[in-house]
Each structure stands twice: as structure tokens, then as C-alpha cells.
Amino acid sequence: MNPPLLQVDNLYAGYNGVSVVRGLTLTVSAGELVALLGPNGAGKTTTLRAVSGLVERHGGSVTVLGGPVPKLRRAHKVARRGLAHVPEGRGILGQLTVRENLLLATRRGKVDFHRALDYFPALEPLMDRKGALLSGGEQQMVVLSRAILARPRLMLIDELSLGLAPILFSQLLPVVRRFVDEMGAGMLLVEQYAEMSLAYSDRAYVLNHGDLVLSGPADDLLADRGRLDAAYLGGNDRTCPEFLPAESQT
């Protein structure tokens, strides 16, 4: 079996010397959609930012696409390896047109705008509009297509649902799933909405207060709502035999 695209091992990461994520271990392999769930302040965003090299790491190791994570100053190098990170709050470039936003997906060569329109036909009439003038859902589509056009081998998406109506969110999830299946890429999807995300995921990890409290196949987690709720509400249910140790699940 190929080595996983993302291997996080006993990661400690945070801000100003304080670890927000403590001892996290997770993997994402090719063709896999993995959900990273948890309530506010659980450390989900910090985990993604540690993978992209945007926050300080205090311990453990992260291997992304076969290499270590560089320092903040060289953070752009991870993207060049084939990682696409859709940050929280979307990361639309408001002063740039949709076309210019998409153009930045790759650093050289032509950009295949049709592929983006294939995933999101609604963008067609908006190509020459400035990003800031789009609605929240349209912005999310632009950012997702930008990530897709980069042809990444691994994609991280932070809070796809942020600021979106639930119905829009539920329409974006199948597109994300389609991308994983068609491209055989790996995806780590950070979400607060557990149930909707789990329906499209292969596996999931649940964080709370920086600790991994639950992990396993998405179907198992969906089946046992009680345990999931307990994990969200801070229930310390780590000894549960079906779900731990996390490593043995993969």
C-alpha cells in the first residue's frame, strides 16, 4: 500500500508557545475523504494551518506529500508540492476578478477554465466580476474551483459551511466528494456540522479542546449518535473499544 498523503504524528501546535493541538495523530490517503470534526476551539483550524506551515509546531512530525512542513517563511513551498488549502473564511481575493482568482490556481501554463465551469456552471456569467462583489455561496464556489484547478493531490478545506445557508452547504458537499472520486486525491475536511459531513466522508476524527476524542469510519460514527454527541460536549469517552486506538482503524 502506498504511504499516506498526509501523516500527522503526535503533533503539538499552537500560538505564542501554547499548544492548542496536543498529541494529534492522523492520516489521509489517496482517494479518501476524511472529516475532522469538533466544536469551536477544538483545534481543527490549527491542525490544518500546522499542515500548511502557517502556525508554529511544538512537537511531533507532519509529513505532507512525502516531505516535512517548512517554516513560515517558506510556507508557499507546500502548495507547490501539490497541496491545496481552502482557508477559513474562504480566501477569495476580493479585488481580483473571478478569472484572475482562477488564473492563480497554477503558477505557470494555461488554466483550464472549462474544468471549473464543469464543476460549477453557475460561475460562467461571473467570470469578469470582482470577487468582493459575489455572494457568499458564489465566493465559495470560486475558491473551490481555484483549489480544484490547481490539480492538488491533497486538499484541505476549512469550514466549507461557514456563513452559508445549510442548503448551499449540502449542495457543495457532493461536488467535493466527486472531486475526490474523480481525481483520486486525498481530502481533509474540517467541519462543525458533523452529520452532513459524515454522510459524504470515508473516515472521521473528532477533536475537543485540542485532544483527539474519537475516530473511526464515518458510518460507525453516524450509527452511534450518542458517542458523537458525548465527544462534542466534552465527554471523555476515550476507552471505548470500537473506536480506539485510532491508529488501528486504518
Added chain:
Amino acid sequence: MSIYIQFLLIGIGTGVIIGALAVGLTLSFRASGVINFGHGAIATYVTYVFVEMHQNGEYPIPPLPNPLAMGAGIANWFGANLDAPDIPTVIHIGDGTSVGMAAAIAIATSVLLGFAAHFLVFRPLRYAPATAKVVASIGILLTLQAIVVLRFGSRPKQAEPLLPDEPVTVLGADIPRDRFLLLALLLIVTFVLWAAFRFTRFGIATRAAAENEETATLLGYSADFQAAVSWITASMIAGGVGILVAPITGVTPARMTLLIVPAVAAAMVGAFSSFWASALVGVAIGMVQSLIFILEQRQSWVPDLDLSEILPLVLIAAVMVVRGDVIPGRGAIRAERLPLAYADRIRPLAVILFLIAMLAAVVWLPFEYRNGLNNSMIGVMLALSLVVATGFVGQISLAQVALAGIAAFGLGSYVAEGGIPFLLGYPLAVITAAGFGFLVGLLALRSRGPSLAIVTLGAGIAIEAVLFRRDGWFGTSGIATADAPEIFGIEFGFASAFPLGDDKWPSPAVGVFILAVTAAACLFVARLRRSPTGEHMLAVRANERAAAAAGVNVARIKLAAFTLSAAIAGAAGALKAGQLGSFRPDTFGFVASLVLVAYAYLGGISTVSGALWTGTLVGAGIGTVVGEEFIILGRYETYIAGTFLIAELALDADGIAGSTRRFNRFMAARLRRMLGQARPPIARTEMVS
């Protein structure tokens, strides 16, 4: 009529270099979010390299500390007679190189300068507050300016014209051809930059990084690389156009360096985003300045007010009023840390002992040390004025010495000319300065960070040009005089009689008086930091919106800070006037304001102890006097201020005061551990606001 057209079109020459500088400012701002006040100095430096290479074959080497000289000095102290080899000041390449060779070397130098500005200064400061970046760029200005003066002297040089300058007749006026060639060149450069930012992926990615550096990084673009490319390009434009324009503007250390002011005004009209606006407004400024020059000569209805000096300020103020703060912010990856503004502890016993020691020092020390102390104490006051405005409220001011000058000239007018008693005239002078500070503060209400630096710089220059250099209440074309301070018949002047100490000048009397005022100012500012107003000031510094939301009247705090700051600066200026007896407009020139900001950051911008350090460092202060015992610093003062300022900002924004405090705490903790009195570690409760 044709003479006016002639002057208008001749002004294109200066206009092109202003426009080129403005385009470069816009370019480096768009790629790094920094406004480089040293950009004009880069043009000056490169032009000098070109002229010197071409005419004498000399390439300057920046002054470096010579460790051998120190060894020789110590050896000589013990009676040896060593002469350490000097580090050469220039590299000689024949008696002068060809134009092409000289130009190539000069352009290579501009590339180097651009790269150094990025790599040594602004890249280490990427996450520093905007104000610190502005101050660092002032460090670049001071350093380059100092090298030029040290290596080539301050006398003007003549540059050989590179472009054909035979006249062509336009609308009945004879205009040298080079003006039009220069204009064409500038327009081509502007077009290329505009197109690059509009259509190339590098340009689009640079715009992306300016809006949100994190997103650009996540897409695989290096903002660092973009910045480096832009700094080098901007530097090359400045140097290249500088060489071509040099025959028109003349080559002096100050000429192009100071064109940064109109250049900033031009870039401001284009909101630091539009290359076209920067270039065209820059050219227009040069043309209008030239026209004003001839109008002032020929037309009686035009007031002889040095209007061309005020033109940039008027332009900047107009942009501010019409559009507010137009300089777009930059979406940086990391939050900025502001200098630590800890409250200085006032221990009564320590203060009293220190005052007694100072009193003894200003009375009994040898006269040159007394003089140094007096200068230092005035320096402390000037630094305090910056501590209030910049340290506490985060509002940079590049007009402090001009405000001090208002009080100095005011004191001269009120007391020496107006016959008002000193006890009344001194506060009146201070109030006058405070009033001007209030006006500067009004401008500051609509601007912050870089644009505030621009406004205050413009205001300082306008005050100097319009008030100090003209005959009237606040100025003179020659030498102004101020009487010695006199309170209840006792004189505290430079030559006043004093019962104690030697009878040499400066009289201890002047020192005693300065000490009293400075001590009062220090205690006042230390108290202010602890007062509710002080807390409000820090809140405004940390986050204006959050402060406003918490019920702090931001506008009032800013106005109060500027008024108070100007009052303290004025008190210092009037002391200076009383100490000197006679002074010239240059004494309060705007370069002094820039040097002051440099020293204030070096000492520690946000605390009273920092101000004390600043006072120790300032030119002709006690630090210099002591230093001269070992090495001659005088000529290198500006150079040292500039380089040390950059180093200080890049390494640690808290100044010497902050470093000393950290060191003391570290040693105290070590000592306690050694003595076995380990205490539980105390959580850091300082506000890192």
C-alpha cells in the same frame, strides 16, 4: 506669456524624478506594504556613485568599525605607538571610467541597494507594526545620506548631461530636448509596470498577496520573492532616472533625498495603487513648482511664501480631507507586536537620589560634560514628547523638532522682542507650540501609520519653510535670539553667575533650570502612563475601533496626545533657545526631527526610561561627550544613528530600555536562584498591547 510656458515645461525635469520616485514608492508599497522614506536617498546615492565613478573612478565603501584601530588605541594607552591600517574609504578604478561603465556600476549598485533594503531591513520587519517600518525607512534615509556626506562631502557636484539638451521651440518657448525624452522614458516605465500588474501572473499574484498574504501563500506564491523583485525594480528606476536627471537638478546630498516629500504626495494621490496617477501627478508637481518659482519672481500678487515648499503638504492635506486615509492596508499573515509600554516605577527615594546626583553633576562636572548633560536633558524632553504621541498612542510624528522650534522662536519673540517677562513668556511659548500640535493632531485624526508619517513630515517642512525662514513672529532670515531664562530676577542663562562650581561656561545655572523642567516632565509622563488617560491612550494604540467600542473617545485622545506632545516638545525647544541664546532656522530643521525619531526608537519609544536612554544618545549629548574620549564620533553621528536604528528595529522593538529591563530581570532571577530563594514563576501579566 511664453516665459511661463517655458518654466512650466522646464519643470518636467524635476517632475520626472518626482514621478519616478512616486512610481517606485507605489511599486514597493504594492509588493510589501512599506512606504520607503529612504527612496529618494537611494536615487541620491546611485547618482553620486555614477558621478564619482565617471569623474574620479572612486567607488565608496560604507564606514565599517575597525577592530584594529581599537586594539591600537588600547596599546597606545599603555605607551606603545601602533598605527593600525585603515579600512579604505573608496576603491579606486583608474582616474575615471567611461560613461557606460560608470552607469553599469551605478545601476548594479541600485540593484544591491534594493536587495539590501529588502533583505536587511524590511524582510526582518515583515511582521512589525506599520510605524516601525516607517521608522526603519527613515533609518535607510539617514544611513545613505550619511555615507554620501562622509565619502563625497556636502558640496554640490556637476553631472555631465547624458541626453541631448539642445533647445526645441514649443508654443514659443525654448525647451531643452532632454525634458521630453525624460518624460517619454517615465511614461514607458509606467506603462510597463501597469501592464505587468494588470496582465502577468506575477503581477496578479502580487496584487493577491497585497490583499491577503496568507491566501497567496497557500496558493504557492512567495510574497517574499515578490517584495524582493519589486524593491530591486523600484531601486533601479530611482537610480536610473536619478542619473539622467542629475544634470538638471544638480548633485547634492539633500536634493533628491528630499524629493521624497513631493514623491510621496504624488503617490498618495494615486492611493499608492495607481502607477499612472503617481507618475503624472509627480510630473505635474515638478512643473507647478517651477511655475510658482517664476510667478513669485515676476508677479506681485503672488505672495513670496515659498509656496513650492508647501505644495506637497497642501496636496496631501487635500487628499486626506477629500478621501480620508486612502493608503490601503495589507492583509499580513501574522499579527504585529507593538513595543512594550510598561509603566515605569516611580520609587520616591530613587528619584530623589538620582536628582541629587544629577544636580551635583550639572554643578560640579567639567564644563564639556555639563554641556553634554544639558543637551541630553533637552533630548530627554524631546524624546518624552514622542513617548506620549508615538509610544503611548501609536501616532508617529515627524514634526516634533519643528514644534519645538515654534516655542523657541516664540520665546525669542515674546521675551526678547516683545518684552514679556520670562515667567509669562515661557508658558506662552509652550502654549503656542501646543496650539500647532493641536492643528497637526487635527490632520492626524484622519490618518494613521504611513500616511500620518507623511502628513507630519509635510507639516514639519511647511513650518520650517513658511514660519522659521521668514522674518516675523516665528522666524528670521538670519539669526534669532532668546534671552536667558529669568525668574524673580535670578538668571538661568548660559553665562549667568552661579555661586558654586567653576566659573566656566555653561554656567551651572542653565543646567539647574533644565534639570528642574526635565525632571518635572519625566515625572509627569510617568504619571500619565499610570492614569486612566494613559490607559485610554494605550487602548487607542492597540486597536482604535476596539477602544472606541469600549467607550474611549479616540479623537479626543489623539488630539490630547498631540497637544500634550507638542507642549513637551515646545518646552524642550524653548529650553534649547534659552540655552543657546542665539540660533538659526536650521537648528530646528526637519532632518533633526527624523534623527530624533531614530534615537527615540533606539532608546525605547514607549517608556520614560527609554526617553532617558534617548537623551543619553542624542547628538552632542553626554553619550557623545563621553564617547569622544575614546573615538571621534562627531562626523559619524548620523551614520551611527541610521544603522543602529535599523539593527535595533530588526532585532528588538523595545529599544535599549526594553533590553536592559529584560537583562536585569534575567539577572535578578539568576541571582535569586543562586541564593536559593527560588520563587514560583510569576505569570506574565504585562500587557503586550
